[in-house]
Amino acid sequence: QVQLVESGGGLVQAGGSLRLSCAASGRAFNRYAMGWFRQAPGKEREFVAAVTRSGSSTDYADSVKGRFTISRDNAKNLVYLQMNSLKPEDTAVYYCAATPTVGVKFGSYEYPYWGQGTQVTVSS
Numbered sequence: 001q002v003q004l005v006e007s008g009g010g011l012v013q014a015g016g017s018l019r020l021s022c023a024a025s026g027r028a029f030n031r032y033a034m035g036w037f038r039q040a041p042g043k044e045r046e047f048v049a050a051v052t053r054s055g056s057s058t059d060y061a062d063s064v065k066g067r068f069t070i071s072r073d074n075a076k077n078l079v080y081l082q083m084n085s086l087k088p089e090d091t092a093v094y095y096c097a098a099t100p101t102v103g104v105k106f107g108s109y110e111y112p113y114w115g116q117g118t119q120v121t122v123s124s
Contacts, residue, residue, distance in 0.1 A: 002026040002113050004096045009118030012086055016122070020081040022096030022115060030054070030074040033099050036081045037108055038092035038120075048094070049081060050104040059104045064090075086122045093117040 008020040020036070035050040049060045049070035058070050067086075072079040079096060097111035105111065 002029065002032060002098050004098060004113060004115035006094065006096045006115045006118040009094060009120045011121045011123065014086060014088055014122055014124050016086050017082070017084045018086065018120060020083065020094055020096075020118060020120070022079045022081075024077045024079070024098065029077040031100055032113075033101055033103065033105055034070075034072060034079045035097045035099070035105060035111055036070060036079075037095045037097060037111075038090075039095070039117075040089075040092040043092075045095070045108050047106045047108070050106065051079065052104055053102065057104055059106070083120070086120075088122045088124045090120060091122050092120060094120050 003025045005023045036048040037045050038048050039045040051058045051070045055072045067084050069082040095117045096115040098113040099111045
């Protein structure tokens with residue numbers, strides 16, 4: 001089992017940047033593929049980005065490609081989401097998630113472990 005804690009959210013102006021971090025505790029962090037999801041008020045939770053267990057492969061939602069970068073540091077049990085060129089429509093609660101599977105996973109139902117979320121607000 002793994003426990004996840006996100007940090008790094010906040011208020012930023014459109015065009016600005018934020019870096020989210022997700023700290024994992026528990027065993028064998030490198031056995032988990034990791035993902036970032038977000039949920040805006042009144043909307044369903046949606047996939048943002050994912051990274052494989054080794055960090056060698058990543059994938060992104062079309063809405064964030066070219067602006068967001070997911071990465072991980074298995075030595076420190078951390079996963080990051082670097083967010084650049086932020087837009088007001090990126091405003092949401094961002095969640096880190098873990099799944100003990102191979103490959104990149106896109107569906108929230110594929111992730112059994114979740115953090116509590118961190119709020120990102122982008123002002124226009």
